[in-house]
Structure formats: structure tokens, C-alpha cells
Amino acid sequence: MEGVSQPSTSTVWHNIIVTGAIIEDMHLSFKSSFVKTIGDGESTSFWQEHWIGNDKLCNVFPRLYRLETNKTASIKDRISLSGSNGVQVHPWSWVRGLFGRAAGDRERLELLLSSFEFYGTAADSWSWAYASNGLFSVKKLSTLIDEQYLFQFSSNPETILNNIVPKKIEIFIWRTLKKWILVRVELDKRGIDLHSVRCPLCDDDIESVDHSVIFCKHAMEVWDRVFKWWNQGNFSSFSLAELLIDDGANSISPFGKKIWQALRWICAYLLWKNRNNKVFYDKYWTAQVTLNEIQVKSFEWLNSR
Ligand SMILES: [Zn+2]
Incomplete structure (x- = not known):
């Protein structure tokens, strides 16, 4: 990293990076504190992002992922709502017909998707789990770090x-x-x-x-x-x-x-x-x-x- 003599931007980034490191030290997970809320599903990858269940769908259903024609399909590409009562339909696109275990996988996947309430409205957005309004703020973050330090400090018998x-x-x-x-x-x-x-x-x-x-x-x-x-x-x-x-x-x-x-x-x-x-x-x-x-x-x- 060259050109550190620009205090405004480099200081801001430095602070963010250092803060991220402190948070991981405090055993608060910084990365997973940002949660994606699905709106219309257009900007979220169906297979390659974690948005439902315990893991990315490409990891949970590797067989189906191999048979998918468009690995980067969005949620909107794979879930849509049909009719006045908004029934979920799935416009799948496989490289060949599904049978045997792959057909079983598709059933399990559809069962999982049926538990998801898809409204198809508004844009997908990120929110920050540590703030009640979902908005990330450096001030809230530093309060959180201070609280964690104070907690760990007070609960340590060797203090x-x-x-x-x-x-x-x-x-x-x-x-x-x-x-x-x-x-x-x-x-x-x-x-x-x-x-x-x-x-x-x-x-x-x-x-x-x-x-x-x-x-x-x-x-x-x-x-x-x-x-x-x-x-x-x-x-x-x-x-x-x-x-x-x-x-x-x-x-x-x-x-x-x-x-x-x-x-x-x-x-x-x-x-x-x-x-x-x-x-x-x-x-x-x-x-x-x-x-x-x-x-x-x-x-x-x-x-x-
Ligand atoms: Zn010195």
C-alpha cells in the first residue's frame, strides 16, 4: 500500500480495517453481522450466496448445482409467484431431465423453498445485525467494542x-x-x-x-x-x-x-x-x-x- 500521506481516506479505511480485526478478536463475527434481506431476489445469487437454510445451496445440493444450466441464476430467476394467491413456482433449467437421486434432491430443495416467504417486492438489501434499525454505524460499533472490552475485563479473574x-x-x-x-x-x-x-x-x-x-x-x-x-x-x-x-x-x-x-x-x-x-x-x-x-x-x- 503506497501513498499513505492522504490522511482522510486512508485513516478512515485504516480505522475500518483495524475495527474489523478488533471485532474478530472479541469473538463477535463481523462478516456474519451483515445480513441480507431478500426483496425481489434480483441481486442475490440463488446457488452461490447463503440466503436460506444453513449453507449456500450449491453446497447443500451439489448434484443439482452440477445440472443447473445457469450457475449464477438469481433467486428471481428460480422462484416466481403465480396467480392471485401467489403460489411459488420454480422455472428450473437443467442440462438434462432429472431422475433417481437428482429428482429426490429437487423434491427436498422444493420443500426447503416452500418454507421461505417470498414476496417478490422491493430490492434485496443488507442490514447490520448489531443495530436495532439495521443500519451500520461506526459509533455503534465502537460502543459495542468498549462494552466487549469492559465485559471481558470485568469477568477475568487475573485482572x-x-x-x-x-x-x-x-x-x-x-x-x-x-x-x-x-x-x-x-x-x-x-x-x-x-x-x-x-x-x-x-x-x-x-x-x-x-x-x-x-x-x-x-x-x-x-x-x-x-x-x-x-x-x-x-x-x-x-x-x-x-x-x-x-x-x-x-x-x-x-x-x-x-x-x-x-x-x-x-x-x-x-x-x-x-x-x-x-x-x-x-x-x-x-x-x-x-x-x-x-x-x-x-x-x-x-x-x-
Ligand atoms: Zn520506535
């Missing part, structure tokens, strides 16, 4: 909590530890075609969760400042678990440890926010501005406790 920070940060940290934040390497694993899997901030290495949160030189500059500000010596951390869970500091009180952990969580959260600002809006904070932002946010959240 680590720190009530100093807002819930959205607790959830972010949980996702980070599970490597559920969609850095480029993770998107690539999901088969999403990106122009590069390298870090969008430094371009020095591939963008993994560990790189993005710890090892990127931009992240390390910020961590350095945070560690110095909190009097924790030089920053040295080699794993996400060590950085985000382990309290490390032995000389401080339990409440002090909790605050120190909250600060590291806020730092990780804002590093990721900064990374997204770079990817989506092509702007980002310097290390010093990021530190200021961490300080402002942590005072704000501590005060609201």
Missing part, C-alpha cells in the same frame, strides 16, 4: 486493578499485558496489509507492543523523565510485566507504591495516545510535553479520588 486511575486506563493496561493493542506487528499477524510494520515514531525497529511501550527511543526518553521525577533512579526495564505490575520500589509505603504504579500506567497510556496521534494526525508531543501531560493528568485523577 489487575488500580483504582487511582480511570477504568479506561485499567482496561488499556490489561489489553497491553495481553498484547491486545493493535501495533503494526499484531495487525500484520491478522493478515492486514500495511505499508510498513516499522515503528511509526522512530522507524528503528518493527513495532511490537514491547517496542511501542518500552524500547522505542521516544518512550525511553519519557520513562527516563518519569523515573527521575519520582526519584526512582535510572529507567531500566525489560518486560511489560516488570514495568506495569511489579512494584519495584521497596522504600515506599503501600499507598506510595500504588501511586507509583498508577503513574507508570498513565505514562504507558499517554505513550500509546501519542503514538496514535502520530499515526492518525501526524503530530506528537516531545518527551517533555508528554511528562507535563502525565503530571497534569495524574494530579487531576488523584484529586478526584
Whole structure:
């Protein structure tokens, strides 16, 4: 994919693709959430699309499909309504007469079709199963994703909590530890075609969760400042678990440890926010501005406790 310097369209598509990947991760099926409603049957393939029963008719009735003269026939080509009481009739077109098992298959197929209420009016249309009005919306989709994250987060016994920070940060940290934040390497694993899997901030290495949160030189500059500000010596951390869970500091009180952990969580959260600002809006904070932002946010959240 070349020419990524067109933020409007590429950002929209990127968001849609990423959202699709998140949804599949959440075990919500994105593809099957779009349901086709049959109107006049003109734009839906009788054999090759799934519109009745458990599977496409070409898979359920392979013998009949082989004998069909027009494999791409629409529903309208194979079902019509006859007379004032609208009885279903089937204008079949086979390469030869049906007998034996094929004739039996046709009977079964006709039985299945008789269960289908075909009105022959209006156009075939798509609707989205996750919205009550059937209309797809990105806003509804992101609410759904947030609800799923919250549900999985709350029902997971291994969840680590720190009530100093807002819930959205607790959830972010949980996702980070599970490597559920969609850095480029993770998107690539999901088969999403990106122009590069390298870090969008430094371009020095591939963008993994560990790189993005710890090892990127931009992240390390910020961590350095945070560690110095909190009097924790030089920053040295080699794993996400060590950085985000382990309290490390032995000389401080339990409440002090909790605050120190909250600060590291806020730092990780804002590093990721900064990374997204770079990817989506092509702007980002310097290390010093990021530190200021961490300080402002942590005072704000501590005060609201
Ligand atoms: Zn980097």
C-alpha cells in the first residue's frame, strides 16, 4: 500500500480495517453481522450466496448445482409467484431431465423453498445485525467494542486493578499485558496489509507492543523523565510485566507504591495516545510535553479520588 500521506481516506479505511480485526478478536463475527434481506431476489445469487437454510445451496445440493444450466441464476430467476394467491413456482433449467437421486434432491430443495416467504417486492438489501434499525454505524460499533472490552475485563479473574486511575486506563493496561493493542506487528499477524510494520515514531525497529511501550527511543526518553521525577533512579526495564505490575520500589509505603504504579500506567497510556496521534494526525508531543501531560493528568485523577 503506497501513498499513505492522504490522511482522510486512508485513516478512515485504516480505522475500518483495524475495527474489523478488533471485532474478530472479541469473538463477535463481523462478516456474519451483515445480513441480507431478500426483496425481489434480483441481486442475490440463488446457488452461490447463503440466503436460506444453513449453507449456500450449491453446497447443500451439489448434484443439482452440477445440472443447473445457469450457475449464477438469481433467486428471481428460480422462484416466481403465480396467480392471485401467489403460489411459488420454480422455472428450473437443467442440462438434462432429472431422475433417481437428482429428482429426490429437487423434491427436498422444493420443500426447503416452500418454507421461505417470498414476496417478490422491493430490492434485496443488507442490514447490520448489531443495530436495532439495521443500519451500520461506526459509533455503534465502537460502543459495542468498549462494552466487549469492559465485559471481558470485568469477568477475568487475573485482572489487575488500580483504582487511582480511570477504568479506561485499567482496561488499556490489561489489553497491553495481553498484547491486545493493535501495533503494526499484531495487525500484520491478522493478515492486514500495511505499508510498513516499522515503528511509526522512530522507524528503528518493527513495532511490537514491547517496542511501542518500552524500547522505542521516544518512550525511553519519557520513562527516563518519569523515573527521575519520582526519584526512582535510572529507567531500566525489560518486560511489560516488570514495568506495569511489579512494584519495584521497596522504600515506599503501600499507598506510595500504588501511586507509583498508577503513574507508570498513565505514562504507558499517554505513550500509546501519542503514538496514535502520530499515526492518525501526524503530530506528537516531545518527551517533555508528554511528562507535563502525565503530571497534569495524574494530579487531576488523584484529586478526584
Ligand atoms: Zn520506535
